[in-house]
Amino acid sequence: MIRAFGWNEFLVIVAAAQWTIALSAIAFAGGSVGGLLVALMRVSETRALRLFATGFIRVFQGTPLLMQLFLVFFGMNIFGFAINPWIAATIALALHASAFLGEIWRGCIEAVPKGQREAATALGLRYFRSMRHVILPQAARIAVAPTVGFLVQLIKGTSLASIIGFTELTRQGQIINNATFSPFLVFGTVAAVYFLLCWPLSLIARRMETRFSRATAR
Structure with missing residues (x-):
């Protein structure tokens, strides 16, 4: 039975944003740890580590995030490991974030003047x-703006987790739309919530980038 889209449906969609935020936060935390390791391997003096990190980045940057979600979710089940959508989405997004943050931070490390290393x-x-006392503290300042910018992309990327059954913002919108058959209202609300989550972060990233550009120009 089709029901009208009302205040209760709106609140259910807004409440689902907490799962989008939680998934983004956990994936970003895991990706930060992995990304730092990947970045350090990329600039390592050991060739084997550099090759491994390069291969890891190329695999996860060269394949769609949706395929990565499918491979983690269905692949683990094929090998006999029962895995729920929450864990699968967390693992896939963390690996995805590790590859992208690793490459971002690698560029920031290499942006530190060679004279500092010398x-x-x-x-x-x-x-x-x-690395700990000289290079990374300087690279961290350069990395703030692009890192926040990637976080915005990661939040939007969590919408793909709905494909494997994880009930976050987009999935909840699909469920409400199936019950109300009001796609414009439902997905308009979903888009507005994503905008409210991402827009402030975009402004922060832009402001940090401008501030850093002014600082380096002095």
Whole structure:
């Protein structure tokens, strides 16, 4: 039986945003850890680590996120590991974020002037201490704006988790639309919630990028 789209349906859609936020936060946290490891391997002095990190990045940047979600969700079940959509979406998005953040942060590390590394070497700092105390603090400042920008893309990317049955914002919109048959109202509301989640982050990223550009121009 078709019912009208009303206040209760609107609140259900808005409430579903908490799962989008939770999935984005967990995936971003996991991707940050993985991305840092990938970035460090990309700039490592060990060729094997560089090759592994490069291959990892090419696989996850060269395949659609939707396929990655399918492979994690259905692949684990094929090998006999029962996995629910929440865990599958978290793993796939974290791996996806690791590849992209790793490449972003690799670029930021390499953007630090070579003179800083030479100075650290002259002071007798080895690779890890040089990275920790000299290179990474400077690279982190450069990385803030593109990292926040990627977070916006990750939040929007969580909508694909609805394909494997994870009930986040987009999936809840589909469920409400099936009950009300009001696609314009339902998906208009879904789009508005995504906008309210992403727009402030986009402004923050733009402001940080402008501030960094002014600082480097001085």
